Amino acid sequence: MKRPLGAIAHTRSGDKGDTSNIGVIALKPEYYAAIVREVTPERVKEFFGGLVQGDVERFELPNLGAVNLLLHEALGGGGTLSLRIDAQGKTYGAALLRMEVEVD
Amino acid sequence: MIRIANGQGFWGDWLEAPVRLVDQGPIDFLVLDYLAEVTMSILQKQKQDDPALGYARDFPPLIGRLARKLKDRNIKVVANAGGVNPTACAYAVLHAAPGLKVAVVHGDDVFHRIDEFLGKGYEMRDMETGQAIAAIRKQILSANAYIGAFPLAEALDTGADVVIAGRSTDTALTLAPMVHKFKWKADDWDRLAAGTIAGHIIECGAQCSGGNCQVDWERIPDMADIGYPIIEAEPDGAFTVTKHANAGGRVHSDTVKEQLLYELGDPTRYMTPDCIADFTTIQLADVDPNRVRVTGIRGGPRPPTLKLSISYAHGWKAIGTLVYSWPQAVAKARAADRIVRERLAALGLEFEEIYTELFGLNACHGPAAPPNPDPPEIQLRIGVRGQDRKAVDRFTRELIPLVLNGPPGATGFGEGRPAVREIVAYWSALIPREEIATRVEVVS
Secondary structure, three states, X not given: OEEEHHHXXXXXXXXXXXEEEEEEEEOOHHHHHHHHHHOOHHHHHHHHHHHOOOOXXXXXXXXXXXXXXXXXXXXXXXXXXXXXXXXXXXXXXXXXXXXXXXXX | OEEEEEEEOOOOOOOOHHHHHHHOOOOOEEEEOOOOOOHHHHHHHHHHHXXXXXXXXXXXXHHHHHHHHHHHOOOEEEEOOOOOOHHHHHHHHHHHOOOOOEEEEEOOEOHHHHHHHHHOOOOOOOOOOOOOHHHHHHHEEEEEEOEOHHHHHHHHHOOOOEEEOOOXXXXXXXXXXXXXXXXXXXXXXHHHHHHHHHHHHHOOHHHHOOOOOOOOHHHOOOHHHEOOOEEEEOOOOOEEEEOOOOOEOOOOHHHHHHHHOOOOOOOOOEEOOXXXXXXXXXXXXXXXXXXXEEXXXXXXXXXXXXXXXXXXXXXXXXXXXXXXXOOOHHHHHHHHHHHHHHHHHHOOOOOOEEEEEEEOOOOOOHHHOOOOXXXXXXXXXXXXXXXXXXXXXHHOOOOOOHHHHOOOOEEOOOOOOOOOEEEEEEEEEEEEHHHOOOEEEEEO
């Protein structure tokens, strides 16, 4: 069944230079497998379209039921160079809550 | 067990937070994190204008306000409020709170050593782009090495009531009281990693105790009196994240997990001057309401290098806005954007970047935003960046005329022309740790 990611996960995002990181955390332990299966670097890059110019990396933290996504070249130069309202990617995590995922 | 509370997540955080941490319950150490990446450059400029400045000016009056309670209850303060002038900060604290013993940690400021480092063959390549620092040598405004917990612990060992550092890491502020109190060794990697992760959890203040939390945010209690976080640290490295019981907010594994993932890179290699912490070893348990117990943390040897935080001048920018109302707000804002760009091009002005956002349509989320085909109003937001101040200044004059000579329905120009701002950019590089020697000074 297709659901928005926000039905099974919560997120927090921030910045390191021109890279945005999004932590995606399962709302219940049983949702972690679906997050690992569905929230792939390829799908996340496609979801954000032109907002993410570089690659997307993913790290798994099964102990926290979470994955950490690094979105490279995603903040218009980052820090004080960026001309974007969300130069630190503070809202990118919230954006990802809309991504459709297949839930068991 | 010792209680370590963080009352400031950045310079500009809630002024009442440290006072409430002291007033609302027991704590042993109050840590205050004032420095973000570009804060050092702002402080460096202030020091150039006035040699008595260059530190977090909120800090001395805060200590003055708390002095009697700190002394009566033997609460020690650890803060990186010193910025680029920790000595001046220490004297300002002594002036505001004459009865306190103040210790300063020196050695992080390498602004005057860049050429020495270049002479030794250190290229100080930017950790993000790989570019050698020679490219921006003349624009450098400040340069500091990140200092770890051991110099801060040494300062606490002097019996100081207030420890003032410059560019210490955020996590070192929390780890230092543990090293001081529990006599942890410099190669006790698991415990140092535990204290480092405790520091990461509380370094952004209330962002781990209910602030900016997505889970059930409408029902987080009394955010107006949100409780800033407290670590109850134990000698073996286990710790509990909590807050004062009578304060608002929430401490739960959900709020702690969100903060653990905040600004994280490779979770198995969280690098600090003190150790490399492995976030995949963290075990969390909700043991009681507003109490999260953290165990199991493993770490590895500290890296042979320290990170440098360097700021440099990088041209100018300005961001201007106009609001277009319904009907056809989006089409009008887009037309206005095209007109501005055409006029700038006709003037022969060149910029590194011109960036346009339609606020109310997709400024935050870009292509990921939900569709909003007929919004009642849109804020057009155009930013430019370039090395030519005159070109950026000219841009600031190109928005308001559109109210009369562009598409219909523009408003929201009451703030006048946008300001031209100097850009202070950030550069991070590595240096062998032997190059950085710290020194503790007790000031009286």
